[in-house]
Amino acid sequence: MLDLLATPPNPTGASAPFWDACDRGELLFPKCGRCGHLFYYPRRHCPLCGDTALGWQRMSGRGTVFSHSHVHVAFQGGAWSGQLPYTVVLVDLAEGPRMLSRLIGADAPAVRGGDAVSVVFPQIGDRRYPFFERVPAG
């Protein structure tokens, strides 16, 4: 595959710490200071109890594949032709929340539901992105 492409995010004040942590190689999810709910994606309030006293929890970065798709069309424009096919995954993090991401690595085409994956932070342009790779069995 050619160099990875990614469409940069446009963070809000609430989400900037998430992306800044990625740039440091850390996966942080917001956690409610009142009810303890750990959630994705970052917001200014807890979607379970509504409280606004939020903190951040460092995630293990380990999880399993809930679902995946190998994408064969450059929906984001012709520049993506060299990325095809690429693999989009829904990952259930070990701590609970699910996130959407990309699965990279030479063995991504063989991914199956339930496979173990782990976060990696490739540098693409000005940012690092929380993508995943399969964890070798055993």
Place this chain on the structure above:
Amino acid sequence: MPAVGSDVVIAGIGETPVGRLPGWSPVEIQAMAVLAALRDAGFALSDLDGLINLDPYATPNSMFSTTLAEHLGVAPRFACTVDVGGTVTGMTMLQQAVWAIESGYCNVAACVYGENALTGRPVGAQGLHMHNLLGGEEWEEPFGLHGMVIPYALLAQRYLDLYGATDEDLAAVALVTRRHALLNDNAQMRKPMTLEDYRASRQISSPLRLLDCSLVSDGGGALVLTRSGRAPQGGGRGVAIRAIGMKTTHNSVALMPDIPGLGMAAAGADAYEAAGMGPEDIQVANLHDAFTISVLVSLEALGFAGPGEGGALVRSGAMDLGGRWPLNPHGGLLSQAHIGGMLHITEAVRQLRGEAGRRQVEGARRALVSGNGGIFSVCGAMILEKP
């Protein structure tokens, strides 16, 4: 709602030709559909005092109900544009119309959607101008997700994994809706489809192939509502809305519940309870079919099939004309046209009137129309009944 106990009925339906309408603008298409529905009910343009529409996805507007009112040449008491998602928008339009008429504020209300999504979208645009459709550019675009196919592919792969289903289950939906479209002169797809054709179609986003995906269409559909017996052409043709159930659970695919928890089951349960009916009382199943997987999930959520058994039900012939629950006799979004599901509703009315010609479902008394917007983000189920 969800029970609709009033005497407001769908008195008129209007459909434009579908496919390619070069030279037509969205407002012109919507006006054509409204005029057809008014004619069908026997009303004059000047009778219209309620107007509810959806603005075009390919070329978004604001204040599109006033745009349409002016273009039509009417000055309604009540006009609004609603955008709930998918066919649920059409159901919400009907709710608004029922309420406007029940309250006594309006006598004749039209609900309409139409645009030229096929020939009128901006040059070079991949898909429509729907960047924020699933609510989170920030949590989707950086990870390679854009548009609606990839989220449905993630749902489809989960379905295959959860139930051990195969591409034959997905294909069965594409095949039956194509068989039905061949009986509809106003359908985009005119050629028969075989399982081999399906499997030869290119992968878009695995496991979904081109023939798992609905069409991109120009066209419009409209409904005219009034009180029972009020329409000049009404006679016994007014179709009752027995119940509408809805449920919103999430927006983006990352927050989508697993398949048994999708909102369609709750929407269906509300509609069945309000109408005092179940799947056994339904003769026509007009289910949202933006993708083949949508139908399998909906069949199971609405009680037509058990978990993971939707594909087997479709392959058994039960969803064919002549079967127990003919699916989308008009061909649906997959093979007739994608007009936001409005034609699922107009087709249900036509079937219940007994005016569907060579695709008429024998003994059609009640139709279930389902819809969902986003990735089953908002779900709706509606039961219509013949007079």
